[in-house]
Amino acid sequence: GNHIPAMAKTAVAYLLFLLSLPGSFSWWNVGSSRQNSLATNRISNKAQVQSCEANLRERINRRLGLQAVTFHADIVENMCGSSRSATVVIPGPQLNDNVTLKFIHIPKVAGSTIEDFGMEQGYRWGRFDQSELIEHLEQPKCWGTQYYHGIPSGVKDPSVHTFCVVRDPYARMVSEIRFELTFRVMHKVQCPSAERLNELIMEQMNQNLQARTFPCHWIPQYKYVSHCDHVLRMDKLADDLRTLGKHYGTVFELSGEHSMDDRAKLGVDCELTTSMLTPETKAALEKEYHIDAALVKMLDDNVIGNKDRLALPNKLAALEAFDKAQPWE
Structure with missing residues (x-):
């Protein structure tokens, strides 16, 4: 766990560096000018893209070192508008009723x-989506990824439909610890014991959300859900995606394993599960995420329009209001 503070310092330095870049990259900042100005400023010429990428790599190398250039290759590509994303808005495949389907990325819930x-x-969803058809709140900060990790603040056009995925909140936090142990680490990491797993979770839980290593990863899932027309379940992801695709006149057939590719670092036998959590850890997680647990139980097999059909925003708001009136013991 000793690498986490150094990693956080590097992330802070990198974020400050990104925010210091010239106006060509103003889209990186949430709350910047919207689509028209984005389209005007967007780099579309291949030679310009290559020049931009070379320049940005050189700057990252000079400020943060050669390893950072490799680590942040995907960010360089997105910021410079690579040949696969040369315009701001690239229509996806045609869907029923000319709907534009967008994905609300709740961190640590199969987003990637x-x-x-x-x-x-x-x-183009999540980290690939530069259309800004969905606006996101800036807080809490998440090392420059709040443009797709942040809580949505609203959707511009009624033709935009949205979906998101939720999961067992306790499994989500175990997954977060796996992420924090392996993020931007090139060497192998020791698989934590059950005791160490609980220590790592409690180290984060004992701080307020803004002080945690990756604040936006710890935001309760229910805070996103009022912006999702369709709420899918991670433990039924393939089935729910298939249902969603059928609703819009297309085929969404997900195959393969849906988990982080971290086994090369933690080891193929590293299994971290909620069964390893102590009563103390469970109690701390329950205090902060019991509304998420209730949300997961509200969902059924019919994911189409279930935000409104199940009146999720009203139910979740009622639970939140009750929490504020009756502090959790």
Whole structure:
């Protein structure tokens, strides 16, 4: 766990560096000018893209070192507008009723899996989406990724439909610890014991959310859900995606394993599960995430329009209001 503070310092330095870049990259900041100005400023010429990438790599190397250039290759590509994303808005495949389907990325809930799957199908979701059809709140900070990790603040056009995925909140936090142990680490990491897993979770839980290593990864899932027309379940992800695709007149067929590719670092036999959590850890997680646990139980097999059909925003707001009136013991 000693690498985490150094990693956080590097992330802070990198974020400050990104925010210091010239106006060509103003889209990186949430709350910047919207689509028209984005389209005007967007780099579309291949030679310009290559020049931009070379310049940005040199700057990262000079400020943060050669390893950072390799670590942040995907960010360089996105910021410079690579040949696969030369314009701000690239229509995806045609869907029923001319709907534009967008993905709300709740951190540590199969987000990268969904985004990669979408790219294969021709959709630009999450980290690949530079359309800004969905606006996101800036807080809490998450090392520059709040443009797709942040809580949505609203959708511009009624033709935009959204979906998100939720999961067991306690499994989500175990997954977060796996992520924190292996993020941007090139060497093998020792698989934590059950005792160490609980220590790592409690180290984070004993701080307020903003002080945690990756604040946006610890935001309760229910805070995103009022912005999701369709709420899918991670433990039924393939089935729910298939249902969603059928609703919009297309085929969403997800295959393979839906988990972080961290086994090369933690070891193929490293299994971290909720069964390893102590009563103390469970109690701390329950205090902060019991509304998420209730949310997961509200969902059924019919994921189409279930935000409104199940009145999720009203139910979740009622639970939140009750929490504020009756402090959790």
